[in-house]
Amino acid sequence: MMTLTQLRTFLAVADTGSVHAAARQMFVTQSAVSAALNALQKSLGLQLLERDGRGLRLTRAGQVYADHARTALGLLDQARTAAIAEADPERGELRIAALTTAGEQILPGVLASFREQHPHVGVRLEVGNREHVRRLLERHEVDLVLGGRPEPGREVEVLATRPHELIVVANAPGPGTPAWLSAQTWLLREPGSGTRAITESFLAQLELDPPPRTLTLGSNTAVIESAVSGLGVTLVSKDAVTRHLTEGHLTEIPTPA
Incomplete structure (x- = not known):
């Protein structure tokens, strides 16, 4: 049976390109990473990773699976934070992604004010370009995006706007x-x-x-x-x-x- 640990391990290897790097990132042994990968691939009956020189890369099936795995983990994380916030709004977590300019120039002051008003609410922030931020939102890995005008046809709720020259x-x-x-x-x-x-x-x-x-x-x-x-x-x-x-x-x- 597939586990969340197996999914997170697989994505760590996909992101880092090697078992060694994934083990260091997750603070586990390389044998634990290898065992999780083997168990996941066996349960699926698919090869998700293949050798690439001294590292590993995703197979085509692995690329598709990785995209869905990120979305699944994002939704689970979203469910957890929503449940915590419902039980105690002042002890939840806010996951934010921001475009580079907004993250560097606007968000620090906004976050300082937010933390002053809600000192026990955790905040996770990721800053990147538009394409990276778009992927995070699509995969439900963030709750809120601070950035430019939404792309045409994209279903998002605009909460606030400000001039951007x-x-x-x-x-x-x-x-x-x-x-x-x-x-x-x-x-x-x-x-x-x-x-x-x-x-x-x-x-x-x-x-x-x-x-x-x-x-x-x-x-x-x-x-x-x-x-x-x-x-x-x-x-x-x-x-x-x-x-x-x-x-x-x-x-x-x-x-x-």
Whole structure:
């Protein structure tokens, strides 16, 4: 019979790529991890993992099973937190996911206020790009998301909104004309980022000729610091660069759109 321990062990191996790493993450022995994997695969009659050099990777069946396993564990976790909250609202747990800018710039103050009002409620927070946060919500691994506008057709309940201004910034003033914008290197977030998608849409709308050079960076902080260093210009949340604008490290560039 499949157990929750087997599911969690399987997902730990799927995430880390090896029995050794999964054992370290779960604080158990490698033999315990191997035994749980073997028992799970035997109960299903399927091979979920296969060798990949010195590590392990998911088979196609394993990929499908992992997606459903995450959703199942997410729902069980959601059921547990809901039951605890119903029995004692002041001793429950809130699972939050936030987009990078919101997690870095907005959420700390909000959480501080929340903890002051509800000191015994546990909070779990995960910060990531739009694609990562979307997956967490779909798999019921979080209760609440702090981020941008929901994608069209996605069934979510919007609890609150606030203005979110995006601006183009550089480390020195510029005219912001199409010719000038076309000559700049544009600093982009990684694929899956909402800010990247908006930037690409913005540049397409400008129809710059020739198309500008781009440089992809893996975090909001890396993009902003690269702009401060003069590596290029970027479209970024004004919330994320307020201090840099005030101190003169960055300047807002006027744009035609």
